[in-house]
Amino acid sequence: MEAMTGLMDAMSGYGVLATEYLQTNYKDAQSWFLFVSWAADLRNTFFVFLPLWFHLKESVGIKLIWVAVIGDWLNLVFKWILFGERPYWWVHETSYFSEPRPHIEQYPMTCETGPGSPSGHAMGAAGVYYAMVTSILVMLLNKKRKRSSTKGMYIRGALWTFFWAVQVCVCLSRVFIAAHFPHQVVCGVLTGIAVAEAFNRVQWIYTASLKQYCGVTLFLTSFAVGFYLLLKAVGVDLLWTLEKAQHWCVNPAWVHMDSTPFASLLRNMGTLFGLGLGLHSPLYTENKKSSGAAYRVGCVVSTLLLLHLFDSIKPPTHTAALFYLLSFCKSATVPLATVSIIPYCVSGLLNMNKKHV
Secondary structure, X not given: OHHHHHHHHHHHHHHHHXXXXXXXXXXXXXXXXXXXXXXXXXXXXXXXXXXXXXXXXXXXXXXXXXXXXXXXXXXXXXHHHHOOOOHHHHHHHXXXXXXXXXXXXXXXXXXXXXXXXXXXXXXXXXXXXXXXXXXXXXXHOOOHHHHHOHHHHHHHHHHHHHHHHHHHHHHHHHHHOOOOOHHHHHHHHHHHHHHHXXXXXXXXXXXXXXXXXXHHHHHHHHHHHHHHHHHHHOOOOOOHHHHHHHHHOOOHHHOOHHHOHHHHHHHHHHHHHHHHHHHOOHHHHHHOOOOOHHHHHHHHHHHHHHHHHHHOOOXXXXXXXXXXXXXXXXXXXXHHHHHXXXXXXXXXXXXXXXXXX
């Protein structure tokens, strides 16, 4: 046990030194690293990638939501099991370093409130981008002759180079802002790829009934809450990191309620539930009659614009229960609007224009 603790301290110590090195030698890249951390947030999967992919290739849009939601749920469970520290508080509490301790800067995205292992940003980005890259390859190289051609090799090489470039940038950004140790982001990337690869082999999600969506949502929520209550009953507080975040974050305004474990859980469960509602809505059935480039472009543009406006509405944080409830409802509205409500409105407008022409 002592050997394991020593090994983890050594890995974390090298991680802190890596953060200090990046912040010292690549300070000019701060804006880029902060942008990458923002872009790798799963919110962009729901607000950007879903509208784009669902109206271009419906099955890919559905798969992205399942990969993102299940991956983030697993990330929450793993974090509760592994009890991973975060650099921005560990460096102040550890006995691994003698004085003076390494100095690492904090940023508005640093003060995540959950445990650190594995990295949710790295896991989410790896899963979502792996699902997109493999889907594009299937669409472009769907025949054996294309896969073995020189053009096919170039396409695969370009897409996988892009994929790994994204992962490297995400990993470096999370280490740079002191939100994660290097071993946590590597673990996140590998786990995210495993989740995406698993869903590449699953077909029932494309024909799942509303009952199945409700059942999966209820099971995942109940499991997470039950796991939390069970361990709390035996004296294990899975929210032990909240106090550390509030204590060691240099700016209290950087500690956000939407980064708490239960906020993540309800946000993801709301998204999955909303997707089920949208796919089994009478409006969605009506929309399937519409097609054509104008309809698809109209759906993509309208959805991106309206969801951007909708994302600016933030649930009040003065009451935790109300915040969690409204987060669930807001998250459910995003896929519901993307899949059924906005396409129905676009279809209606296009039909009205045809009648007037």
